[in-house]
Amino acid sequence: NAGVTQTPKFQVLKTGQSMTLQCAQDMNHNSMYWYRQDPGMGLRLIYYSASEGTTDKGEVPNGYNVSRLNKREFSLRLESAAPSQTSVYFCASSGLYEQYFGPGTRLTVT
Amino acid sequence: GQQLNQSPQSMFIQEGEDVSMNCTSSSIFNTWLWYKQEPGEGPVLLIALYKAGELTSNGRLTAQFGITRKDSFLNISASIPSDVGIYFCAGRTQGGSEKLVFGKGTKLTVNP
Numbered sequence: 351n352a353g354v355t356q357t358p359k360f361q362v363l364k365t366g367q368s369m370t371l372q373c374a375q376d377m378n379h380n381s382m383y384w385y386r387q388d389p390g391m392g393l394r395l396i397y398y399s400a401s402e403g404t405t406d407k408g409e410v411p412n413g414y415n416v417s418r419l420n421k422r423e424f425s426l427r428l429e430s431a432a433p434s435q436t437s438v439y440f441c442a443s444s445g446l447y448e449q450y451f452g453p454g455t456r457l458t459v460t
Numbered sequence: 461g462q463q464l465n466q467s468p469q470s471m472f473i474q475e476g477e478d479v480s481m482n483c484t485s486s487s488i489f490n491t492w493l494w495y496k497q498e499p500g501e502g503p504v505l506l507i508a509l510y511k512a513g514e515l516t517s518n519g520r521l522t523a524q525f526g527i528t529r530k531d532s533f534l535n536i537s538a539s540i541p542s543d544v545g546i547y548f549c550a551g552r553t554q555g556g557s558e559k560l561v562f563g564k565g566t567k568l569t570v571n572p
């Protein structure tokens with residue numbers, strides 16, 4: 351039982367490049383989330399998916415897109431990376447009450 | 461938007477001391493969660509609280525769901541060096557929202 355897994359663990363992009371961050375959970379949770387974490391800003395919600403087939407914007411959605419591929423997988427795409435998107439990205443999944451986080455992807459955009 | 465005020469922002473303590481931190485809000489929550497995050501890792505769920513007044517322990521950690529439903533407390537007894545990290549509170553509001561509201565974290569340093 352791996353919980354929430356994320357790939358890649360580290361990534362360096364040049365400005366304007368695109369990439370997709372992958373996330374999968376094996377806890378049969380309906381809800382999945384993408385957060386970014388920056389020094390002094392705490393965890394900020396980018397997008398979430400309350401169930402398979404639905405996605406909604408969070409606090410900081412600009413510059414990102416998401417896909418809820420199936421119940422297990424929720425991907426985050428940066429279409430044209432910018433230096434302001436340098437951050438640590440966390441995926442999470444939630445059952446009724448508790449939310450569990452993945453190990454994070456550390457992204458640097460130069 | 462809703463905010464959680466978490467305090468203190470940081471703590472520097474000696475090994476063996478007890479630690480207390482808390483989160484407060486102007487909103488009512490129906491779930492409180494406490495997480496620990498170590499450098500380079502994702503937040504790990506420590507304790508979940510579901511009812512006002514609930515007191516729950518996990519080893520040396522004890523957390524309480526405030527009676528007013530607007531606050532929660534985390535205590536760590538007899539701290540050890542591996543307690544170092546950032547502790548976050550998170551709350552889920554009434555109405556069954558899928559989204560959590562997070563505190564900004566308490567950074568704990570334990571001197572051996």
